[in-house]
Amino acid sequence: MPRPARRSLRVTANVLGVLAFLVAVFPVYWMVNSSFLARNEIRNPVPTWVPFGGSLDNYRTVFETDQFVNALKMSLMVTLLTVFVALLFAFVASVAVSRFRFRGRMSFIVVLLVIQMIPVEGLFISQYKMLEAMDLLNTVIGLSLVYVAQVLPFTIWTLRGFVTGVPYELEEAAMIDGCSRVQAFFRVTFPLLAPGLVATGVFGFIQAWNEFTLALVVMTREDHRTLPLWLTTFTDVNRGTDWGGIMAGSTLIAIPVIVFFLIVQGRMVSGLTSGAVKG
Amino acid sequence: MSDTAPRPRRTALPYVLLVPAIAALLVALGYPLLRQVVLSFQDFGLAQQFGRPPEWIGLDNYRELVTDPYLWRVTLRSLVFCLVNAVATMAVGVGLALLMRHMARSVRILLQTGLLLAWAMPVVASLTVWEWLFDTQYGVINYLLTQMGFDFEGHSWLLRPLSFFFVATVIVVWMSVPFVAFTVYAALTQVPEDLLEAAEIDGASAWSRLRHIILPSVRPVLLVVGLLQIIWDLRVFSQIYILQKAGGSTHDTNLLGTYIYRLGIGGGEFGMAAAVAMFMLVLTVVLTSPYVRAMLKQEGEA
Numbered sequence: 001m002p003r004p005a006r007r008s009l010r011v012t013a014n015v016l017g018v019l020a021f022l023v024a025v026f027p028v029y030w031m032v033n034s035s036f037l038a039r040n041e042i043r044n045p046v047p048t049w050v051p052f053g054g055s056l057d058n059y060r061t062v063f064e065t066d067q068f069v070n071a072l073k074m075s076l077m078v079t080l081l082t083v084f085v086a087l088l089f090a091f092v093a094s095v096a097v098s099r100f101r102f103r104g105r106m107s108f109i110v111v112l113l114v115i116q117m118i119p120v121e122g123l124f125i126s127q128y129k130m131l132e133a134m135d136l137l138n139t140v141i142g143l144s145l146v147y148v149a150q151v152l153p154f155t156i157w158t159l160r161g162f163v164t165g166v167p168y169e170l171e172e173a174a175m176i177d178g179c180s181r182v183q184a185f186f187r188v189t190f191p192l193l194a195p196g197l198v199a200t201g202v203f204g205f206i207q208a209w210n211e212f213t214l215a216l217v218v219m220t221r222e223d224h225r226t227l228p229l230w231l232t233t234f235t236d237v238n239r240g241t242d243w244g245g246i247m248a249g250s251t252l253i254a255i256p257v258i259v260f261f262l263i264v265q266g267r268m269v270s271g272l273t274s275g276a277v278k279g
Numbered sequence: 280m281s282d283t284a285p286r287p288r289r290t291a292l293p294y295v296l297l298v299p300a301i302a303a304l305l306v307a308l309g310y311p312l313l314r315q316v317v318l319s320f321q322d323f324g325l326a327q328q329f330g331r332p333p334e335w336i337g338l339d340n341y342r343e344l345v346t347d348p349y350l351w352r353v354t355l356r357s358l359v360f361c362l363v364n365a366v367a368t369m370a371v372g373v374g375l376a377l378l379m380r381h382m383a384r385s386v387r388i389l390l391q392t393g394l395l396l397a398w399a400m401p402v403v404a405s406l407t408v409w410e411w412l413f414d415t416q417y418g419v420i421n422y423l424l425t426q427m428g429f430d431f432e433g434h435s436w437l438l439r440p441l442s443f444f445f446v447a448t449v450i451v452v453w454m455s456v457p458f459v460a461f462t463v464y465a466a467l468t469q470v471p472e473d474l475l476e477a478a479e480i481d482g483a484s485a486w487s488r489l490r491h492i493i494l495p496s497v498r499p500v501l502l503v504v505g506l507l508q509i510i511w512d513l514r515v516f517s518q519i520y521i522l523q524k525a526g527g528s529t530h531d532t533n534l535l536g537t538y539i540y541r542l543g544i545g546g547g548e549f550g551m552a553a554a555v556a557m558f559m560l561v562l563t564v565v566l567t568s569p570y571v572r573a574m575l576k577q578e579g580e581a
Contacts, residue, residue, distance in 0.1 A: 009485070013381035017390045020375055024393035027453070028400060030419065031408040047419050089299040096296035108297065113574055115308060117567040119514035121536035122560040123308065125543040125552045126315035149307030152300055210401040212517040213536075217544055228403040232521055235407055239525070243411050250404040261399035 031254070034247040035059070042244045058248035068249065070223060071230035077140045078215075078226060079208040082147040086155050086204050087197060089148070094159035095185075099168070116153040124217045131218060138224045146214050151204045158203070162196030163189070199264045206257050227253050312560075318553035325547040333550070340554040350538075350555065357513060357534040360444060364451045364515075365508040371452060372459025373501070377489070379464050391461075398457035406521045409450045413437070437526035444532070447518055455511070459504055466500040467493065499573065506570045510563060516540070535559050 034042060036054025062068050097105060127146055128137070136142030166189045174184035212228045219225055225233065231253060235246050319340055321333040344350050375394075379387050400408075412420050413436045424431040437443050470493055478488050494501075516536035523529050523537065533541065539559065543552025 005485070009381050010383070013378040014383055014386045016378055017375075017382045017386040021386075021390045021393040023453070024390070024397040024457070027405065027408045027412060028396045030412060031404065034411065043417055045417070045422070047417075047422055085303075089303055092296040093300035096293035100290075100293035102293045105293075108301075110571060110575065111304075113571045114564070114567060115304065117510055117563060117570065118308070119510075119516075119536070119559060119563055121514055121516050121539050122556050122563060123311050123315065125539060125549060125556050126311035126318060127307070128544060129318065129549060130311050130314060145303075146307050148303050152303060156300060210403065212403050213520075216520075217540075228401065231403050231407060232524065235410070236524055239410075240414075240416065243414070243417070246407060247411065250407045254399075254401050254404040257401050258396065258399040262395065265395060265398075 028254075031247050031250050034244055035251045037244050039242070039244060042242075058242075058244040059252070061242075061245045062248045062252065065234075067222075067225070067230055067234070068252075071225045071227045074140070074219075074224060075209060075227040078143050078147065079205055081140060081144040082151065082208040083201050083204040085144065086148045086151045087201050090152055090155035090159050090200065091197065093152075093156045094163050097156065098160045098163040099185075112153040112157055116157070120150070120213045124214060127214070128217050138219055138221045143215060143218045143226075144208075146218065147208045147211065150211070150214070151207050155200045155204055158200050159193075159196055162193055162200075165196075166192045202260045202264045206260055209253075209257060315553045315556060318550055319557050321550050323548075323550035323553075328547055328549070336550075340550050344551065344554055344558070353533050353535060353538045354558075360447070360515070360534060361509060361512040364448055364455070364512040365505065367448065367452045368455040368459055368508050368512075369501075369505050372456045372504075373463050375456065375460040376463035376467055377493075379460070380467060394457040394460055397453060398461075400454070402454065402517050403521065405454055406450060406518060409446070409453075410522070410525050413446055435526065437522060440528065440531040443522065443527045447515070447522055450522075451512065451515060451518055455508060459508070462504050463497060463500060466497040470496045503570060503573050506566070506573075510566055510570070513559075513563065513566070 033049070033051050035058050036051035036056070037048055038055065038057065041048045096102075097108065131137050131142045131146070134142070136145070170188045170192075171181070171184040174188045175181060179187060210228065211226075212232075215226045215229050219229060222233075231246075231249050234249055238246055318333075320335060320337060321327075322336045322339070323333045327333045375390070379390065382390070397405075412418055415421070415433055415435045420436075421431040421434050424434075436446050474492055475488055478492055483491070514536055515534060519532065519534050519537050520540070523532055529537070529541065535555065536559075539552050539555050542548045542555060546552075
């Protein structure tokens with residue numbers, strides 16, 4: 001066997017792997033690093049690589065601005081409402097799609113796939129006009145409404161996989177033991193779906209928490225900004241003067257997402273291309 | 280097949296279960312779509328915004344757009360940007376996935392952790408950090424390039440359109456590579472190991488093993504992932520919008536998404552904006568149909 005070629009391939013792969021790791025991780029590191037630095041360290045021609053002697057002052061500054069706390073509340077309300085409604089609607093819909101065969105089932109699935117791909121920019125003009133007419137601009141309900149529609153297709157698609165994964169025979173066995181169909185579903189299948197509900201719920205959370213475009217369109221008033229909108233305005237005001245504060249803000253927004261993301265990541269990958277992997 | 284269609288009994292129950300989801304989709308997407316079609320045939324500008332009834336003008340909006348060289352420039356720019364980004368993302372992502380098979384376990388885990396972190400970053404936070412990295416005065420990138428002997432002191436990256444799009448590409452590729460690398464790597468682990476060994480014993484070079492065994496067996500995944508990149512890179516709104524706010528000429532850096540936004544929400548030209556949006560929708564649907572077909576095929580096989 002051509003040993004030397006193999007060895008050099010391995011060395012190249014390792015070197016490139018470490019390089020790619022550095023490129024992937026550096027911006028994340030730099031965000032956290034800068035968030036601890038004082039102003040004179042930020043505004044220094046020579047960068048400070050490690051935040052020795054760093055402080056939490058930047059975080060204090062961020063929390064002291066009313067707008068941040070306000071935006072945090074806004075984001076939490078919109079996100080939680082979206083996740084709750086989307087999970088509820090998607091759950092019943094996924095039961096219909098995976099436990100029944102009915103006319104129009106396939107068309108429904110096709111429609112789900114197509115709308116998953118619709119770009120937000122393709123519809124936000126008329127969504128804006130609609131919410132304006134309904135008097136729902138700058139409201140939690142208005143933004144949540146468009147968010148629910150945004151996350152529903154993927155949520156149904158993923159939950160459907162989880163429901164199908166619980167063998168129907170289990171329900172049948174429960175029915176033989178005297179449960180009604182509904183009872184069998186809620187006593188046998190539902191508990192087994194908990195991980196699926198958590199995973200898709202977390203996915204919805206991340207989507208709504210990060211969303212920028214629709215929030216920009218729907219929340220035009222300053223006191224109704226969600227966190228991503230707050231961060232961009234905060235950046236505009238402080239660019240060049242307070243990158244430390246800006247990075248503290250970014251870190252605060254990113255932390256919950258990173259934590260949640262690491263929890264559900266495996267399931268999200270398989271959700272998007274499930275089946276394709278098996279070829 | 281046994282787990283679906285438990286009983287072929289006719290019942291209205293599945294339709295009832297679908298009502299909430301369908302209602303939500305109809306209100307938040309279906310109705311706006313209809314409204315947008317109508318809007319695109321109307322003269323709906325600022326006067327209408329202040330109460331004047333909109334006028335039907337048939338295809339005038341579309342006619343005006345088709346003859347507007349700026350729309351064509353923006354469209355072309357969007358398509359080029361989309362293709363460059365999709366190709367770069369696929370090249371880096373697939374390359375990393377292939378390399379992962381040859382890395383030491385520890386390096387692979389290190390790299391995967393890094394990719395996961397990059398993937399998990401919220402879009403807005405990533406953009407803000409990259410803005411800071413590319414900052415004219417105190418940005419680390421200018422510092423490093425200057426240290427390496429290039430004159431990048433006080434270099435403004437966002438001023439010129441080409442440089443602006445270079446920065447945007449770096450950011451988009453950085454954000455999109457993890458998904459590609461993970462998905463393709465997952466597919467690569469399914470390539471039968473004994474087949475590769477047999478080929479190696481028969482004297483097939485690494486290159487021909489890649490070409491004749493590895494790539495064909497992950498082809499379906501590559502197609503779906505590549506298509507998703509194209510669709511996603513066509514709709515880069517926040518990336519461009521936020522970078523535009525950081526500097527650079529809006530006129531020279533608009534892509535379809537930001538153009539629609541500035542035309543409609545910014546400029547009050549709702550009729551025109553709706554027409555451009557329709558154009559973008561049609562473009563996406565055309566690009567999406569192969570993806571939908573691929574997914575349905577799996578659905579049928581599953």
